[in-house]
Amino acid sequence: MATYAIGDVQGCYDELRALLDRLEFDPEHDVLWCVGDLVNRGPNSLAVLRFFKALGEQAQVVLGNHDLHLLALAAGNDHHREKDGLHDVLTAPDRDELLNWLRHRPLLFTDVRKQFTLVHAGLAPQWDLAQAHSCANEVEQVLRDPDNYQAFLCALYGNEPQQWHDDLQGMDRLRFIVNCLTRLRYCTANGKLLLKEKGPLGSQSSQALPWFRVPQRGTQHDRIIFGHWSTLGYLAENNVWALDSGCLWGGQLTAVRVRRKKRIRVTQIDCVSHLIPDTHHSE
Template sequence: MATYAIGDVQGCYTAFRKLLDVVHFDLKHDKLWLVGDIVNRGPESLEMLRFVMQSDDAITMVLGNHDLHLLMVGAGITPHHKDDTIQSILNAPDREELLFWLRHQRLFYFKEKYALVHAGLLPAWSVTKAARLAQEVESALRRDDYQKIFTQLYGNEPTYWLDNWTGAERLRVIINAMTRMRICSPDGHMNFSYKGSLQTVPAGYMPWFDVPQRASLDSIIICGHWSALGLYITDKLVALDSGCIWNGQLSAIRLEDRKVFQIHCDKSIMTGC
């Protein structure tokens, strides 16, 4: 049995299945961790979502910002973006089953020395604390009145964490850190506008994972979200968004020996990505 982690698929199901073939993934014996953003931008979001939903316990995923966007659009809270490719899900006969299942997925997951999150963790959050905070959001998303909660979750403020935040502000900071953050100040103020490379990070900010003595350093964080960063692996970080949707690569890592597998996401294996 092996455990693989794969970066942002974003609806590129054909490329995803090609990568599973490359690693000889066996649904009955292996495990797969997905860093989120399994849908949107690529042409096969419906196929991707159905595959993950039907894979029982073989696949563990965390929610990314595009997955949450699908839920918001499906709930009628926010309109489509011009480059969305989620209409096939919204038109599907099993739409409600798919959205219900997605709404019940994790925001954060950890096992032994590894932690899985879409974007990142604020400097003050240990992995144990992050797990507790994620459960607050997960519980809110699963409530019967989730549509009311959705109306309060979008926005960039607050940009920092306080333990005494309550209500929508508290949930919004947790979601934004775990699904949108790339950089922050040393004291944990997030910047959501920057999407560039490591070399051009604005003054006063740094990659969230480079903040000195961040509380999550006792674990290896597996994440995605930052395509301009590309595949980026250190002792304490495995960043897997290598820009498949932008004709880059789709990347996987086998956790047992940290062997990396990649495929090029060109038109020969992707129908429109």
């Protein structure tokens, strides 16, 4: 049995299946992890959702910002409606089943046996792994609450607060957690989120650090796989692996075989379903 982790798919279903064919992925025995952003902007978000849902326990998916965007649209939050390629999902006959499945995905996952953690974007430098899981669980409980998730999704968007404090409460607390786990790229040395910084390494302002290079961050000894940062591309350093290599923007779809003690093996395929690249690969 093999475990594979793949980067942001964003509706690129043909590339997903081609990559899994190259890996000789066997859904009867193998396990597939994804760092989130299953949907949005690509040509076939509906097929991607159906594929991962059908894998059942053989799949482990964490939520990305585009997945939350889909859930927010379905809940009535039109604030960031755009040409997002989600119409087919929202009008599908199995829409409710798919969205309910998506709403119950975690924001953070750790495989204790393999000693790897999966997150879409990043972790606040102040958090250790236990606190990160506790914070993720707070949001997950709201998302899974049939009486409260819609109100939460309708108040989701915003860049504030920028700094973590243990005494944050209410929507400010939940929004900060979501922004870390699904949108974070750069922050300051003291953990202030810089969510408008989106470019490749070297393009950032002088105060901005990639979240995984903040000195003495609380998860520096934990092995973390993440996505979200298409202008970063595939990167492996100091216990972190970045898997979003910009498939949607004309790059590649990346997979790694996750093994506890052996060297990680990387497989990539080119994307043919891509959009025209922009300068910042917006969220």
